[in-house]
Amino acid sequence: MNKTAAVRAVIEATSAEPIIFTTGYSSRIAKHLANRPNHFYMTGSMGLAASIGTGIALSSGRRVVVVDGDGALAMNPGCLITAGAFVHLPLFHLVLDDGQYESTGGQEVPSRRVNFTGLAEAAGYSDVWHVDDLNKFRELLHSELPGCATPTFVHCELTERDEPGPPPRIEADLSQHQLGFSGHLASCRDRPTTPRQPIDDSAT
Template sequence: MNKTAAVSAVLDAVRTEPIVFTTGYACRIARGIADRPNHFYMTGSMGLASSIAIGIGQQTKRPTVVVDGDGSLLMNPVGLLTAGSMRELPLVHVVLDDGRYASTGGQAVAPAGADFAALALACGYRDVRRVTDVAALGEVLREQMRVCASPVFVHCVLSDVDDLVSARVDLNLHEYTQRLRGHLRGLLAA
């Protein structure tokens, strides 16, 4: 499974609930596959996607997905600590682990082979999953969209590289924020 296949699995399983995509290839791939009102694309602030998703999940009380990267998680693990301490936070934290900073030239993420599942457990996540294929990722996400009531960590191990990645997110970032805000209002009003 590569990053494109993993992001596709997320998009297939999560149709209306909020999804925050980390900066770099994850947000570019998601926007290229299916640009939806429930998406928030990070275009900077590496390492803070989980913080945004935590805020959305806390305020809406609805299952919220964050698609994070291994490098961004290691850059700022505060999201793990925060989410792990919030027992009633409906958050699904998907970490795409390809072992490299793909969008900046493919440099290796240090430390190589970091045990993200152990890190999530140490931070207080009670439900930690490890997936290596699209079917397993989709199954976990579909299940969590039905039952998520506390933080879930999904370590998504990637073994294949992506051929082509979509262009950078090019629209006014304020428009994406307003679009998501309107979508959340609609969800809460329903």
């Protein structure tokens, strides 16, 4: 499983749920695969994806998916304590762990020496998972995400590299992106979740 495959699996398993993509390649890959209004692409603020997701879940009561990175979580492990303190927080927190700060030059992250699942469990996350296989990851998304009503943590160990040549940087006006995402949150109030749709590769 590589980062592109993992991000694709997340997008295909979701519909209207707000998804916070951490800064770097995760955001760039997601925007390239399917630029949907429920996507929030962080461009900066590294380490705060889970904090943003926690705030949205608390204020809206909606299930929120966070696609975090190993380096980003290492910068702000305190976000686990905050999220884990809320027993009924509908937060589905994914960490894609490739062991490097990929978008800044591939500097090593000592993530394989850190027990992220142990940290999440100790912080109060009710369900904690570790996966390193794409099919098992897809199964986990489809079995656990729809009913997520408490802090849930998934450590995704990426064992394969992406193809060279990452998607371009996100250059859109940040204020317009924020308004679009806020508009999506407002439009989803009291609206049932829509059926999941596969990614249309022809549109990218």
